[in-house]
Amino acid sequence: MLNISKLGINKLIDSFRPFSSEQTSQRFFYRIIGLALKLIVSITAIYFIVSRIQRAESELSFVGFFGEIIAAPQFPLVLFASLILTTLNWSMEVIKWKILISTQFEVRWKTALKGVLSGVTFGVFSPNRLGEFVGRVLALAPDRRVSGSLLSFVNGLAQTLATFSFGVFGLVYFVQYFGYEVFGGFGTLAIQLTISSSLVLAIMLYFRVDLLTSLFQRISFLKAYHSYFIVFSELPNSILHRIYQ
Structure with missing residues (x-):
């Protein structure tokens, strides 16, 4: 019972120990990669939506059509x-x-x-x-x-x-x-x-x-x-x- 208690205390102490420099660098690297990936996805999505709107504008006069929709009383x-x-x-x-x-x-x-x-x-x-x-x-x-x-x-x-x-x-x-x-x-x-x-x-x-x-x-x-x-x-x-x- 005493050994189990000591083992639990040691695990608790280890959980509060600071990460090594290598672990910290690795976590920082993964965080940068994650943020960069999110930024790329967001920019790509915005570019895709804007390009589709511009294409619709050139083909169907999207701005005029959208203006008519906004002006409608039931909008x-x-x-x-x-x-x-x-x-x-x-x-x-x-x-x-x-x-x-x-x-x-x-x-x-x-x-x-x-x-x-x-x-x-x-x-x-x-x-x-x-x-x-x-x-x-x-x-x-x-x-x-x-x-x-x-x-x-x-x-x-x-x-x-x-x-x-x-x-x-x-x-x-x-x-x-x-x-x-x-x-x-x-x-x-x-x-x-x-x-x-x-x-x-x-x-x-x-x-x-x-x-x-x-x-x-x-x-x-x-x-x-x-x-x-x-x-x-x-x-x-x-x-x-x-x-x-």
Whole structure:
């Protein structure tokens, strides 16, 4: 008992000892790299947005169009509704990301919010928003980023499936409305059944995301990361259902 107490006291004393000069230099270097990366991402995002506005101005007279929108009497209401919906959307994303990441380790709401906003920033100038998961992962501790990347992949699957679900319903309605004249009754029904079956298959595969564990563990050059792929099999269906909603 005495040895355990001494060991605990020694660890406590070590935790208050100042870092060595090498550790301090390394921490300072990583901090500079992090700040430089954030600055580069911010400048790139601003440049991308400004260039898109300038391109729209040259093609569609963006300034004049935007001026007409501001002059509209319903503009304050539309702006207020847009801000509310944007805040609601990002809040839901933060909640879903917090729920998903908490299946592996606990993170604070501040970290989840930082990850979502960083992901939005990276996604602005990346093709098809592929850089969004990078921003989310960078908000995590270095030893959690591999697992965070895999969980971000699952989050992307949930978002894609939700978009695909609404798209299927819209396409079924579109075929129902316009299909009879082109394909006839039987052809329209066959197309609708095919589209609906694809949605059912996608949902079934999504809720069997645990199969990815054995799939990736069979790839030899990913052997160093085999232990991380267990996160797929540790996701309960209740969590998958919550982030899909």
